[in-house]
Amino acid sequence: MSISIEQVNKRFGNFVALDNVNLAIKTGELTALLGPSGSGKTTLLRIIAGLEQADSGIIRFNNEDITGQHVSERGVGFVFQHYALFKHMTVSENVAYGLTVKPKKFRPSKAEIAKKVNNLLELVQLGWTADRYPSQLSGGQRQRIALARALAVEPKMLLLDEPFGALDAKVRAELRRWLRRLHDEIHVTSVFVTHDQEEALEVADRIVVMNKGRIEQDGTPEQVYDNPANPFVYEFLGNVNLFHARVKQGQSSIGDLQVPSPEYTNSEEQDGLAYVRPHEIDVFNLPQPDAIKVKLDLVTIVGPAVRLEVLAESDQQLIHIEQPKEQFKQLNLKQGDTAWILPRYTKVFLGEGI
């Protein structure tokens, strides 16, 4: 089922939650709505589900205008951050709920419901929990039950609101890989909301980056990560170092360093901001042409990686660098030493940035 969102606006009092949002989601895609809190991503998801009404604009499912339809008629599966399982029902009663509330003539027989519930519990690998109550399960298990419950009614689409937000890091990573595999298995059109860029990059077919009620960029994880459309997306998708740059006719100068910026070939000399990711900087223990001379201010070993905080000798600017531990060991450098750094990849945006 494809989803089309056309010129949707939503305000809460004076707060603009969604500002003229247009978005089309293809059948079978797993889309992530990514953004900081207050960016409107959850509001958009709730408007798609029908849990919230847009002030203006149209929502279409498969080209059919369903803007006025009640949530119970839209046939969407919704998964909440805090699971929203019915506490007084057992796991299998929870999963069966959507089937048992159907009007009599559409309701499957008891045996059919039981069979379906069993199949779904097997699908989420929690068959043994059927007779337990939600309070007896861990967070990760509850969320998988919530997912099974949403899938029981064979929804046209699956909408997930920060589904892993309440879980601890390890369960989170496990569950998102599991969700990805599940989606590859059942191919239901899915939209999930997250503020975790890693989660979006890992799980989604497509990422929609939102900020202040607008869509900043919309593309595959690779497109969004490698070619951020603007400084906001660049900063939001990972750690970043910022440098002041002068841009002139396809060249940017960052201090003494010259980097090609072919996208600004025809520009007059103007200010810009250069973005460099911490892991896209090379470190040397000997002087290199054009390299920036720095002092190693702080060396932190984080498992297999080394995080460096270095100060540029010229203007004392703080620069963050990340390297594999092995590579750093070979340089034979320690805290307090002098080193030379060179950005491997730089992205320059014109103007004073965000």
Added chain:
Amino acid sequence: MSQSAARSVIPGFGITLGFSVLYLSLLFLLPVAGLVLFTFKMTWPEFWAAVSHPQVVASYKLSFLASFIGASINAVFGTLTAWVLVRYTFPGKKIVDALVDLPFALPTAVAGIALVTLYASTGWVGHYLDLFGIRVAYSEIGVVIALTYIGLPFVVRTVQPVLADFEKELEEASAALGASRLTTVRRVILPAILPALLTGYALAFARAVGEYGSVIFISGNMPYKTEITPLLIVAKAEQYDYNGAAAIGVVMLAAAFILLLMINGLQWWASRRG
């Protein structure tokens, strides 16, 4: 036990238990024991005669039935009131919220007189009910109304906080799964508030069984018809028949205790799940 008490983060199990037992004994257990002891002065046939007199039996029926009906009415409309107070904002909401506690604060006799004035065949409301041949004052209906009035706050105040804490997401989850509004209320909201509702019901019922002041004005106190049991106890005590009063008291005590135990059992059953 002493070991676990020693290990507990917050000490003082011994002293708090001791104080609780003393406190409960002085305020509660001793009077009740005294009541039971009083009846031991009677022989068994005397006791049986006192508690099984047809006039007394008629009063049991009225007291328990009217309390049951009153508490049931409160269960429905008290929940509705709690719902309105929790879910909606409207001008004067705070005042309505405060008014709910009025039956707690107002002397019951004042309430009784007010109800009579309102529901007597010459009163504002009774006047119109009279046109349909419905007599409220000096009838069983009057007893039920008085007992409903005094029980309302119990249901509202026990259900209100549970409704306020109720996660909106559960309703949304139910709706997203295709349930109608009514189905959501019946299958998701009601089960969640049921333990609190039963507590409120039990409190309202218990209060109604023991109520005296507000009922005696509106009931008319006609023997065999609109006499409640507490009235008979007071009447017997006034005639210095303390034994007879105590005997009826013991029966009420036992009946109320059994009924409350049953409601508590139901409540335990309802809250055990989840």
